[in-house]
Amino acid sequence: MNLETMGEKAQVASRKLAQLTTEEKNQALRSMAQALEDHTENIIATNQRDLKAAVGLKASFVDRLTLDRARIVGMADGLRQLARLADPIGDVVDAWTTPTGLEIAKRRVPLGVIGMIFEARPxxxxxxxxxxxxxxxxxxxRGGKEALQTNQMLVKVLRRVLADHGLDPNAIQLIEDTSHEVANQFMQLTEYLDVLIPRGSARLINAVAQQATVPVIKTGAGNCHIYVDDDADLAMAIDVVVNAKVQRPSVCNAAEKLLINSAVASEYLPAIAQALIDQKVELRGDKxxxxxxxxxxxxxxxxxxxTEYNDYIMAIKVVDTLDEAISHINQHNTQHSEAIITNNYANSQRFLAEVDAAAVYVNASTRFTDGSEFGFGAEIGISTQKLHARGPMGLKELTTTKYVIRGDGQVRK
Amino acid sequence: MNLETMGEKAQVASRKLAQLTTEEKNQALRSMAQALEDHTENIIATNQRDLKAAVGLKASFVDRLTLDRARIVGMADGLRQLARLADPIGDVVDAWTTPTGLEIAKRRVPLGVIGMIFEARPxxxxxxxxxxxxxxxxxxxRGGKEALQTNQMLVKVLRRVLADHGLDPNAIQLIEDTSHEVANQFMQLTEYLDVLIPRGSARLINAVAQQATVPVIKTGAGNCHIYVDDDADLAMAIDVVVNAKVQRPSVCNAAEKLLINSAVASEYLPAIAQALIDQKVELRGDKxxxxxxxxxxxxxxxxxxxTEYNDYIMAIKVVDTLDEAISHINQHNTQHSEAIITNNYANSQRFLAEVDAAAVYVNASTRFTDGSEFGFGAEIGISTQKLHARGPMGLKELTTTKYVIRGDGQVRK
Structure with a gap:
């Protein structure tokens, strides 16, 4: 099927979706969860075929491509969790009456048609x-070609549930031609796509941002810093730096850089460094x-x-002042998550105000920048751009608003 | 000066701007207003030079290019009005404490650096x-080349005020090379521009959306419809249709299309048509x-x-059902402003829910979609896209948010 046709079908489906009640959506989500579990054997068998074709690929890639019983249960639980979350659609964000008596309500509505481009993870x-x-x-x-068969199977299961519920299956569609040409066309499907969200490596995200004429939400690049101030608690600094670096180094909210004030560097750095080395972190330092x-x-x-390492590596820089730390961060960060460790109130306030990032922390690990840690229940990605949404994106970030205005014949003078 | 340098200077200025108090900003705005009025003669003389070079251009274009005493007072009043408006920066949009005791606040912050591309109007x-x-x-x-000298003069006046207030004049910069090549580079200045807002013709806006790699907010295209339902009040229908069409036909929220239910078309249409013809509107009708x-x-x-006429033209289509009206609108509109005239409650509800547009009206003129009519006090444009902002964009729509998180040593388990 060509992309125009898919786009048109998605748009038709989206108009019907926008009118569903929360309960209709929740019932379908619960059925999707059940259907995935019912098809566990089938899904695993299909995934095995993708895995067989994945010879010669990196172990970490193969791991991301793999679906086992636990991961299928995880996906199903995720859908059930979504069914339990509040539905943002229909929320009135703001409402007022104008001097001429127009009743204006700013109401939350779906975006319409969302494009997702991703890599190995089905x-x-x-x-x-x-x-x-x-x-x-x-x-x-539009998933990676290595996961095509698995994605086809998953989408088939979900679409069948939609049809069983009397809903339009074209609410969920998969691009089966995984060529670059089709991907590029997809990024320019302005007539039908309201937004395009790339999920995966920095390379993928930048390529999409370059190619796309459709509005894009950039997600996931994280060159995150921790600055240990001259008035920091050493034990806390060690705990937070180690946690932010090694608790899960492969993800975007892991810390990649340690800045430390020169007033405490000789005293603190050896202890922090040793704690990191104990966790097998390679350290790279300035002079x-x-x-x-x-x-x-x-x-x-x-x-x-x-550089965002996404690995057991951390670079260390000694700075003389808070100003130098803030300015280094603002020059090199990806505007994801940045932390200061300090007991100095004025410094904490300045760091929070002046560092430009989606999330700025005092005395806590950058690893908390996450939809579930923030209490959103689910997350489609972490926006590192300033437009539309910034930081973890949950259901609310997949909506827009519409002004609904009721009058009794008002005309403009 | 090249664009990279301008971008860098703007970014430096933006970091300082973000830290100003509301009162510091308001004082500068009031001084800007005064300075414009003080330089009235100078500005008019400079504008005359631009106007002299504008031989052979359309009268409407020359009108947009012209600055007279009243328009200068208008600009100054606009700045004073901005000084009176509430400052959205620093507002806490949402705040909560997580189970581990992290205090999270979602705080409103500036976007950073905004690019504006516009045409004749200085x-x-x-x-x-x-x-x-x-x-x-x-x-x-980046204004149109025909207004270059006027823009240079205006920006010079504003920048001098910034400097007089001890602020960074690079908070306001003008691109003086009005070539297409430089405009195209500007649209791809991703390292420095947080958003690009084109203001002007549909041609300009589409060109920017195509060329830009910087995030764009599309504004201003308005192919707006009024649907006269079979249960509509004729007098109200005439008032609203005439107002929406002729009160100011050149603007984006003017109505361009009239849809009317076939059950009342023979009775209502002659009266509505006559009222439009009395206002010198050319009518174009379906069979x-x-x-x-x-x-x-x-x-x-x-x-x-x-087609968006922006002129004394209105096209008329007879439809058999509300469904046909909604589906015609969703197929042809620019998602700006759409109205139904009806006394039928169920029809009003369906129209509001199912028509996809920034503003949907029952029994009121589409001309109300406007920052000042909505009570925003000022407007940078009317967004017709769904991402980031939809409808009239005031100060709040020129901001993003930042998660400010205070902890006491929390690490992620």
Whole structure:
């Protein structure tokens, strides 16, 4: 099927979706969860075929591609969780009456048709479909070619549930031609796509931002910093830095850089460094960090300051002032999550105000920037742009608003 | 100066702007207003030079290009009005404490650097600068080449006020090279621009949406409809249709299309048509409207349904049902403003729910979709996209949010 046709069908489906009641959506979500579990054997068998074709790919890639029993239960539970979440559609965000008596309500409505571009992880098919469906949006999925058969199977299961519930199955569609040409066309399907959300590597996200003429929400790049102030508690600094670096190094909210004030660097750095080395973290330091840590640290190059490792690596820079820390962060960060460890009130206030990022922390790990940690219940990604949504994106971030205005014949003078 | 340098300076300025107090901003706005009035003679003389070069251009274009005493007072009053408006920066949109004791506040912050691309009207330089400044954003302006000297003069006046107040004049910059090449580079200045807002013709806006790699907010296209239901009050229908069409035909919220239910078409259409003709509106009708109105109406072509006239022209279509009206609107509208005239409650509810537009009206003129009519006090444009902002955009729509999180050493388990 060509993309125009898919777009048209998605748009038709989206208009019907927007009118469903919360309960109609929740029932379908619960049935989707059940259907996935009922088809566990089938899904695993199909996934095995994708995995067989994935010879020679990196172990981490193969891991992301793999669906086992636990992951299928996880996807199903995610859908059930969505069914329990509040439905943002219909919420009145603001309302007032004008001097001429017009009643204006700003009401939350679905975006319409959402495009998702992602890579190896087939669970994105289900997670994104569930989030889009609950928020009243149609979705068109374009997953990586390595996961095609698995994605086809998952989408088939979900679409059948929609049909069984008397709903339009075209609310969830998968692009089966995984060529780059079709992906590029998809990014320019302005007539039908209201937004395009890429999920995956920085390379994918930047390519989409470059190619797309459809509005894009950039997600997931995280070159996150922790700044240890001259008035910081050492034990807290160690706890937070180690947690932010190693609790899950592969994700975007993991810390990649440690900045430390020169007034405490000689005293604190050896202890923090040792704690990181104990967790098998490779350290890279600027000249002053090297002077303090000696052999424990490799030299950092200028490239390091802009690199998101997503790995057991951390670069360390010694700074003389809070100003220098803030300015380094604002120059090199990806506007994701940044933290200061301090007991100085004025410094905490300045850091929160002046660091430009989706989430700014005092005395806590950057790892908390996450839809479930924030209490959103579900997340389609973490926006690192300023337009539309910033930070973890839950159901509300998949909506727009509409001014609903009731009058009794008013005309403009 | 090249664009990279301008972008860098704007970014530096924006970081300082974000930290200003409301009163500091308001004082500067009031000084800007005074300075414009003080330079009235100078501005008019400069504008005359632009006007002299504008030989052979359309009268409406020359009118938009012209600054006279009244328009300068208007710009100054606009800035004083901005000084009186509430400052959205710093507002806490949402706040909660997580189970682990993290205090999360979602705080309103400026977008950063805003790019404005516009055409003949030099007053956009002042209006946009004021709105961006009040909302804590730096702005880079790119106006039409015909207004270059006037824009240079206006921006010079505003920048001098910034400097006099000890503020960074690079908060307001003008691109003086009005070539297409530089405009295209501007649209791709992703490292420095947080958003690009085109203001002007549909041609300009579409060109920007196509070319830009920077996030764009599309504004201003308005192919607006009024549907006269079978249960409508005729007098109200005439009032609203005439007001929406002729009160100011050149603007985006003026109605371009009249849909009327076939059950009342023979009775209502002649009276509505006569009222429009009395206002010198050219009517174009489908076959059924032609059958009713005869010589009073020209034949509408299929192109008419997608055309925004911005002129004394209105196309008329007879429909059999509310469904047909909604589906015609959703197929042809620009998602700006749509109205139904009806006394039928169920029909009003369905129209409000099912028509996809920034503003949907029952029994009122589409002309009310406007920042000042909505009570926003000022407006940078009317967004016809769904991402970030929809409908009239005031100060709040020139902001983003930031999660400010205070902890006492929390780490993620």
């Amino acid at each position: 669970n994105v098919s289900v997670d994104a479909s569930g989030l889009c469906f609950k928020s009243g949006n149609a979705v068109i999925l 002053r960090a090297q002077a303090i840590l000696g052999d424990q640290v490799n030299p950092a190059t200028s490239e390091d300051w802009d | 007053n956009v330089s002042v209006d946009a600068s004021g709105l961006c400044f009040k909302s804590g954003n730096a702005v880079i302006l 059924r409207a032609q059958a009713i109105l005869g010589d009073q109406v020209n034949p509408a072509t299929s192109e008419d349904w997608d």
